Every structure is written in C-alpha cells, then in structure tokens.
Amino acid sequence: MNQRTTKKIAQKIAHQLQQNNGGIVLLSGPMGAGKTTLVGEIVHILCPTALTSSPTFTIINQYAENIFHADLYRLWENDTVAATTDVSKINQIMESTGLLDLCVAGNYVFIEWPNGLKLPGAMQITINVKENGDREFIIA
Numbered sequence: 676m677n678q679r680t681t682k683k684i685a686q687k688i689a690h691q692l693q694q695n696n697g698g699i700v701l702l703s704g705p706m707g708a709g710k711t712t713l714v715g716e717i718v719h720i721l722c723p724t725a726l727t728s729s730p731t732f733t734i735i736n737q738y739a740e741n742i743f744h745a746d747l748y749r750l751w752e753n754d755t756v757a758a759t760t761d762v763s764k765i766n767q768i769m770e771s772t773g774l775l776d777l778c779v780a781g782n783y784v785f786i787e788w789p790n791g792l793k794l795p796g797a798m799q800i801t802i803n804v805k806e807n808g809d810r811e812f813i814i815a
Contacts, residue, residue, distance in 0.1 A: 677809060677810065680810065680812075681709060681712060681713055681716055681810070682716055684713065684716075684812050684814075685713055685716030685717045685719075685720060686720060688700065688713075688717050688798070688800070688814070689717045689720035689721055691798070692717070692721070692783055692798075693721070696780070696781055697741065697780060697781045697782050697783050697784075698783060698784075698796070698797070698798060699778055699784045699785075699786065699794050699796065699797040699798065700714075700717075700783075700784070700785045700786070700797065700798045700799075700800060701786050701789040701792060701794070701797050701798070701799045701800070702714065702785065702786065702787045702788075702789070702800050702801075702802070703787075703788070703789060703799070703800070703801045703802070704801055704802035704803060704804070705804060706748075707804070708802040708803070708804050708810065709802055709810055710787045710802060711727075711729045711744075711746075711787065713800070713802070713812075714727065714744050714785045714787070715727040717785070718738050718742055718744070718783075718785075721739070721742060721783060722738060722739040722742055725738035725739055725742065726738070727744070729746065730744050730745055730746040730787075731746045731748060731749065732749070734746065734747070734749065734750070734772055735772060735773070735774065735777075741781055741782045741783060742782070742783045743774075743777050743782065743783070743784045743785070744784075744785045744787075745772065745774055745784070745785065745786045745787065746786075746787040746788060747768060747772075747786065747787065747788045747789065747790065747792075748787065748788040750768050750772070751788060751790050765790075765791060765792050765793075768792075769792070774786070778794060798814065798815070799814070799815045800812060800813070800814050800815075801813040801815075
C-alpha cells in the first residue's frame with residue numbers, strides 16, 4: 676500500500692470532517708485493504724496524541740472525547756443476512772453496540788464493515804485493492 680497516497684486521502688477527509696465539525700464515515704473494502712490504516716491516519720490528524728488500534732475484537736474504540744472507531748465485522752460474520760440490507764438487523768446492531776448514540780453532531784465516527792448501513796449525511800469510502808497491490812479510494 677502506498678503510505679503517501681493514504682496520508683493525502685486522510686488529510687482531505689480529515690479537513691472535510693473538521694469543516695463539518697464531525698461526521699460519520701462508513702468504510703468498505705476487502706480484509707487487508709487498509710480501512711484501519713486510513714482511519715488511523717485520519718485520527719492522528721484530528722487528535723495527534725491518540726493511540727489508534729483495530730477495534731476488531733473490542734467492536735468500538737474511543738480515541739478522544741468525540742472520536743470513535745467501530746468494526747462491525749464480527750457482528751456480521753456467520754450471519755446469513757450479512758450481504759443484505761436487513762433493516763431490523765442493522766437497527767439491532769446499531770442499538771446493541773451503542774453506536775446509534777454516538778452518531779450525533781460534533782462526533783467523529785468511523786465504521787468499518789457497514790454492510791448496508793445507511794446513515795443520513797455519512798461519507799462512504801470504498802477501498803479496492805488492484806492486482807498490483809495499489810489501492811483505489813472511492814469517496815461518496
């Protein structure tokens with residue numbers, strides 16, 4: 676993965692989030708694509724003293740008073756609706772994890788493996804891995 680490209684993308688995203696005084700970022704892509712790395716770069720721009728780590732096992736990490744990083748992979752694995760947009764399953768996950776309460780103005784919330792999660796105003800980032808190992812970032 677090209678670290679320089681990741682840092683440039685992180686700077687653009689962090690700047691946009693800071694202009695909006697927070698926001699929700701949904702990150703999709705295959706395992707190992709660099710979702711956690713990108714979040715780490717963004718968080719370090721927002722809060723240089725934050726120590727970031729993967730929330731794969733903790734589900735949600737808090738890096739500062741208003742910066743949160745969730746990884747929903749373990750909540751979807753072995754689920755027959757993982758690739759669907761089952762609204763009741765999504766609502767159950769959002770409520771049971773407390774993630775719904777964190778998605779408020781002024782917070783920075785990064786969610787990996789959103790699997791159909793739709794939140795109004797959320798930035799969606801998809802990271803694709805090319806055959807040569809380079810990353811393609813699609814931001815919507």
